[in-house]
Amino acid sequence: xxxxLCRQRCAVPVIARYDPRMVAQVFATPDAxxxxxxxxxxxxxxxxxxxxxxxxxxxxxxxxxPTGLTAVANNIGLGDLLDELCEHRxxxxxxxxxxxxxxxxxxxxxxxxxxxxxVELELVPQGTLIERxxxxxxxxxxxxxxxxLGTIVAEDKRIIEIDGEQWLLERPLRADVALLKxxxxxxxxxxxxxxxxxxxxPVMATAADLVIAEVEExxxxxxxxxxxxxxxAVFVDRIVACPPIPVRWEG
Amino acid sequence: MPAxxxxxxxxxxxxxxxxxxxxxxxxxxxxxxxxxxxxADQILFQAENGILGYAGxxxxxxxPDLINAGxxxxxxxxxxxxxxxxxxxxxxxxxHVDVAVxxxxxxxxxxxxxxxxxxxRGGGSVGGAMDLAVGARKLIVAxxxxxxxxxxxxxxxxxxxxxxxxxxxxxxxxxxxIDVSAxxxxxxxxxxxxxxxxxxxxxxxxxxxxxxxPEMRL
Numbered sequence: 428x429x430x431x432l433c434r435q436r437c438a439v440p441v442i443a444r445y446d447p448r449m450v451a452q453v454f455a456t457p458d459a460x461x462x463x464x465x466x467x468x469x470x471x472x473x474x475x476x477x478x479x480x481x482x483x484x485x486x487x488x489x490x491x492x493p494t495g496l497t498a499v500a501n502n503i504g505l506g507d508l509l510d511e512l513c514e515h516r517x518x519x520x521x522x523x524x525x526x527x528x529x530x531x532x533x534x535x536x537x538x539x540x541x542x543x544x545x546v547e548l549e550l551v552p553q554g555t556l557i558e559r560x561x562x563x564x565x566x567x568x569x570x571x572x573x574x575x576l577g578t579i580v581a582e583d584k585r586i587i588e589i590d591g592e593q594w595l596l597e598r599p600l601r602a603d604v605a606l607l608k609x610x611x612x613x614x615x616x617x618x619x620x621x622x623x624x625x626x627x628x629p630v631m632a633t634a635a636d637l638v639i640a641e642v643e644e645x646x647x648x649x650x651x652x653x654x655x656x657x658x659x660a661v662f663v664d665r666i667v668a669c670p671p672i673p674v675r676w677e678g
Numbered sequence: 679m680p681a682x683x684x685x686x687x688x689x690x691x692x693x694x695x696x697x698x699x700x701x702x703x704x705x706x707x708x709x710x711x712x713x714x715x716x717x718a719d720q721i722l723f724q725a726e727n728g729i730l731g732y733a734g735x736x737x738x739x740x741x742p743d744l745i746n747a748g749x750x751x752x753x754x755x756x757x758x759x760x761x762x763x764x765x766x767x768x769x770x771x772x773x774h775v776d777v778a779v780x781x782x783x784x785x786x787x788x789x790x791x792x793x794x795x796x797x798x799r800g801g802g803s804v805g806g807a808m809d810l811a812v813g814a815r816k817l818i819v820a821x822x823x824x825x826x827x828x829x830x831x832x833x834x835x836x837x838x839x840x841x842x843x844x845x846x847x848x849x850x851x852x853x854x855x856i857d858v859s860a861x862x863x864x865x866x867x868x869x870x871x872x873x874x875x876x877x878x879x880x881x882x883x884x885x886x887x888x889x890x891x892p893e894m895r896l
Contacts, residue, residue, distance in 0.1 A: 475727040475763070476749040477742035501763075505749060529783075529794065529802035530706075538801070553726060554767030554809030561764050574771065574809045577843035623728045624743035625762045657762075673742055676749030 451616025451663045453645060457487035460639050460667040464604050466493045467519075471560070471602040471631040472500040472509055479624030481608035481641040482508045482672035488517075488606070495519045499560070499602055501553065501627055502526065504535025506676030513537045513546070520547040522600070524556055552580060555597050557630055563599035564633025570597040605635035608671070609657065612642040613649070616663035617656045625657060632662040639665040679880075680871040681823070681852035682896075689714045690894055691779055691820050691850050699776035700724055700769070702810055704793075705748040707820050708779040709735065722755070724775055726806040728766050731758030747806065770806065771813040778814035780807060782821035782849070784836040787883035789846035789858040791819060792838035804841075811842035823851035823880050830882030832856070832863070853877050855894065862886065867894045 454460035461484055464470065470488070474480030485508040488496075494517050502525040503509045512518050513536035526548055527538055540546045551559070558570040571594035575581050585596040607628045609618035618640055620628060632638050640658075645668045682690070684707050692714035695701055702724045703709050712734040715721050722731050725746040732746060733753040746752045769775055784792040791811055795802035811817055824830050832849065849856040854877045855867040864886040868874060874887050 475747070476745060478727060478745050479743060523803075525803040525805045527801035527803050529796045529799060542800075550804055552804050552808040553763070553806040554771055554813070557763040557767055572771065573812045574842075576812075578808065578840045580804070580808065620760075622741065622743040623725070623745060623760055625760055626728050627763050629762045630764050671742070675740065675742060676745075 451612070451660060451666045453614065454665055454667040457483040457641060457667050457669055458490060460484065460641070460665050461487045461491055461606070464488060464491065464493050467495040468493060468604055469497040469499065469602040471605040471635055472498055473605065473607040473626065473628035473631050474507065475501050475623070475626040476505050476507060476676045477674045478622070479608045479620065479626050479628050480507055480674060481606045482674055483667070483669045484606040484639060484641045485509055485511065486672070488512065489514070493517060497522065499523070499600060501556070504537045506674050508672065508674060510535045510537050513540050516540070516545065518546050520549070522549045522551060522556070524551055524553040526550065555580075556600075557627065559597050559600040560627070560630050560634045563601035564630065567599060569599060571595070572597060600634065602631075602635040604637045604639065605631040607632055607638065607640040609640050609642045611644045611646055611651060612640055612663070612666040612668070613646050613651050613660070615648045616640070616660035616666055617648070617651050618642065618658040618663060619651045619655050620657040629658045632658045637665070638663050639667070642666060642668050643671060644668055679853070679876055680869065682869050683852075685710060686896055687820050687850060687852055689896055690855065691818060693895075694818060694848065694850065695719070695721055695777060697721065700730070700774065702726065702770065702775050702778045702814065704778070704780035704807065704810070705805070706781045708781060709746070709748055709750065711779055711820075717755075724766070724769060725752070726763075726766050726770060726810070728761050728763060729754070729758060730761070730769070731755045767806070767809055770809050773813060773815055775810070775814045777816045777818060778810040779818045779820055780810060782819040782831060784831050784833050784838050785819050785846050785849050785858070786836045787834050787862050788844050790836050790843045791817070791841045791846050792836040793819070793841045795839045797838060807841050811845040816847045817845050818848045818850060819846050820850050823853040823877075830880055833882040853880060856885065864888065865891055867892055869894055870896070
C-alpha cells in the first residue's frame with residue numbers, strides 16, 4: 428500500500444521509523460505524540476479559527492522546535508495558536524486561505540514576518556484548498572474548478588477547456604504530517620467530531636503520511652457508534668487525549 | 679446626503695431574501711443580515727466552516743466549536759446540520775446555495791467583484807469569497823457606495839484584484855439598490871431622501887435610471 432505518496436517531494440526524512448500497524452498508537456502527552464516531526468516537514472493543521480483546532484498539538488510542535496516547516500491550514504493569526512510557530516521562526520512557508528487581514532487592526536506575528544519577507548505565503552481559495560487536499564488524499568490527479576479564473580489565483584496555472592468551458596487546474600496537496608482535533612477517539616483510532624469542529628479535519632486525515640489526532644477522550648473500541656465515526660481508524664496513526672486549550676478569535 | 683447605516687443596509691438585504699432559501703453571509707456587514715430575517719421565512723443560513731442553519735450571532739454560551747466563518751459564536755435553528763469543508767464547498771460550488779451576500783471594495787459595470795485585497799494596505803485574504811462568488815446562484819454585494827475619501831466603489835472597471843469576474847447580480851449600498859445585468863447597471867431603488875441624480879453622481883460607471891424609481895421601504 429503506497430502510504431508515502433509524497434516521498435519524492437520530501438527532501439528531509441521526517442519520521443525516522445514509520446509504524447505500519449493499522450491500529451493507532453496511544454500517546455500519553457502531546458509532546459510524545461508529535462515526536463519525530465523533523466525540519467522541513469509539511470504539516471497540515473485541521474481547524475477553522477477556534478473550531479476543531481488541535482491547539483495542544485500545535486503547542487507541542489512549538490516546544491519540539493523543528494524549523495523550515497510548511498504549514499497547510501485554513502487560517503493563521505486568527506486567534507489560532509498556529510501563530511505561535513512564528514515566535515521562534517519555525518515556519519518557512521504557509522498555504523492558507525486566511526492569513527493577512529484586509530481591514531488592518533492588530534497584526535499577527537505571521538503577518539509581521541510575511542511583510543518582512545521572512546516567510547512565504549500561498550493564498551488559496553477555501554473551496555480549492557479543501558479539494559486539493561481531498562485529491563491528495565483520494566489518489567486523484569488534480570481538481571478542475573471555475574474558482575479563481577480571471578483572478579491572480581489563476582496566474583501560472585493551466586486552464587483546460589472541456590466542451591467549450593474553461594476550468595482552472597489545481598494540483599493535489601499532501602503533507603508529511605497532519606495534526607487534527609476531534610472530540611473522541613476509540614482505541615483503534617476512529618475519530619468522532621463535535622459541532623463545527625469537523626471542518627478540515629476529516630479531509631486532512633486522508634492526505635498525510637502520519638496522522639496525529641488530539642482528542643478530549645479516548646474510549647474503548649465500539650463505544651463510538653459506527654455511524655458517528657467521522658474519520659475511520661485506517662487514516663489515523665497516533666492519538667492523544669488532553670483537555671482542549673480554549674481559544675477565541677476576538678476580531 | 680442621508681446615507682443608510684450598516685444596520686439599515688443589512689435590513690434592506692434581508693428584504694431581498696426569499697423564504698425557504700439557503701443563504702451564505704460573508705464576514706462583516708453581511709453577517710448583520712441574519713438579525714433582520716423573519717424566522718417564519720425559514721431561511722437557512724450556511725456558514726462555509728460547516729453549518730447549515732445558524733440563527734444569528736449569540737454570545738450567551740461561548741463554545742469554540744460553534745462559530746460561523748467569521749469566528750463569531752452562533753445559535754442554531756431546529757434542523758441545523760454540521761459537515762466537513764469539502765461538503766460545505768460542494769454546496770457552494772455545486773449551486774446548492776441560493777444566495778451569497780458578500781461585502782465589496784469595488785464592483786464593476788459588468789458585475790466583476792473585488793473584495794479581498796486592499797492595495798492601500800498591501801494585504802488581504804481570500805477565505806471562501808472566490809468560491810462563493812463563482813458558485814452561489816445569486817450574488818448580492820452589500821457595501822458603502824463610496825469610500826471614506828468619496829471615491830465611488832462602483833466603477834467602470836475594477837482596479838483592485840478581482841474576487842471573480844461577472845458574478846454580481848445586485849448591489850445594495852447606503853444610497854441605492856442597483857441591478858446588474860449583461861447590459862450594465864440599472865437603478866432599482868433609492869435610499870430615503872436620496873435623489874437619483876445624487877446616486878448617478880456617486881456612481882463611477884454608467885447607471886441606467888428608469889422613470890419613477892421608488893424609495894426603499896425599510
